[in-house]
Amino acid sequence: MEEDKLQRILDQVADAAFATADKGRVADYIPELAAVDPDQFAIAVARPGHPTLTAGRAQKAFSIQSVSKVFTLAVALGKLGDRLWNRVGREPSGQAFDSVILLEQEKGRPRNPFINAGAIVTTDAVLEGSEPKEALAAILRFVREAAGDDAIHINDSVAQSEIATGHRNFALAHYLLSHGNLQHPPELTLGTYFHQCAIEMNCAQLADAGLFLTACDGAPRMVSPSRIRRINALMMTCGHYDGSGDYAYRVGLPGKSGVGGGILTIAPGIASIAVWAPGLNRYGNSKLGTEAMQRLTDLTGWSVFGAAAG
Incomplete structure (x- = not known):
């Protein structure tokens, strides 16, 4: 996918997230996270050989927690x-x-x-x-x-x-x-x-850190290809706890969430995507982040269950 088209999609996803009234609830059982402003959103997409594209507050550091x-x-x-x-x-x-x-x-x-x-x-x-x-x-x-x-x-x-x-x-x-x-x-x-x-990272850093799991040419070779496949499988089936099935249904990609509001999602062979929005849904996963990832995969076709749009 061309960079300008992907950037327009990210901007559209971010605009929709900022316009959403119900932003979820921050993890108030951890005092440091309870103080985070829920009215924040960021998304980043990293692809080997391409600049990491971002929208929203992608340089704002957050606690990655279970990611x-x-x-x-x-x-x-x-x-x-x-x-x-x-x-x-x-x-x-x-x-x-x-x-x-x-x-x-x-x-x-x-x-x-x-x-x-x-x-x-x-x-x-x-x-x-x-x-x-x-x-x-x-x-x-x-x-x-x-x-x-x-x-x-x-x-x-x-x-x-x-x-x-x-x-x-x-x-x-x-x-x-x-x-x-x-x-x-x-x-x-x-x-x-x-x-x-x-560990504290921003969305751009987190997207870059996930590149090794894409198994793309030019991605960092941190672990073996067989291990990449198995880690991605676990992210798909277990990465969102009792909301893993819902995330697979809505997004169709392996992902791992954290109660700090971050989600790392892998489009195998294509890209690493990081999204952050501190408010959580009933499963303890980022509410706006989940909705944003669904919107992104709808617009790009990046799903393991359907052909990618390129």
């Missing part, structure tokens, strides 16, 4: 390979991202690496043989290399806010420990996990 789980999963698979799947499953949860019930029913083996319990296990796996600072540095280094930007950093205020209020995640970690599925003290694993979630 970071994609990068941590890539690091964990690089470190452990398929051994990781002995500790965490690959099936949709059908439950809220912080569900305790599902973890109890399945005796401490999380359903997938994108719900909180599964992400805690994945972070715990990255900690294997490392100190928390080393594991966190490995995750941040991967994100910076993927984005081609060493300025990406962790917002310590957000991390401390999550540590102070993350009681449910501590409950999940202790439950994992009781079933022998946590190898490090909960405070060490969760300290790493909360800081990973507090």
Whole structure:
């Protein structure tokens, strides 16, 4: 697709988002996120060999939260390979991202690496043989290399806010420990996990960081093609928690959301798309971001379930 046509589409998507009255509700259970103005929107599209196109507040940094789980999963698979799947499953949860019930029913083996319990296990796996600072540095280094930007950093205020209020995640970690599925003290694993979630990026950086998952010619070669295919499959089936089916139906692309309002979406072989709008829908995913991605794929034809428009 020509750049000027794609830019017009992004501008149209952003205009529609800003004009929408119901912008959702910010994640008010994390004090630092509760203070974010919900009347914000940004979108960026990155393609190898093309400038990254943006609309809205695409240079405004935000907490990527659970979008970071994609990068941590890539690091964990690089470190452990398929051994990781002995500790965490690959099936949709059908439950809220912080569900305790599902973890109890399945005796401490999380359903997938994108719900909180599964992400805690994945972070715990990255900690294997490392100190928390080393594991966190490995995750941040991967994100910076993927984005081609060493300025990406962790917002310590957000991390401390999550540590102070993350009681449910501590409950999940202790439950994992009781079933022998946590190898490090909960405070060490969760300290790493909360800081990973507090990585701060803007939409342009996030879109660039997702390019390795497109498997396009010229995209960064961070992981093997077979692993790219599997990470994308997990994003499609599990990346939006109990709203994953709805996102697949409406957007038709693999995506991973975060309660900071960010969504990273991959159009395989075409582009990496990042969208940000802080207000969330009932699933805990960005309301305007989901609507914007549906509008974008309608206008471009970028869906794994239909021919791309080019």
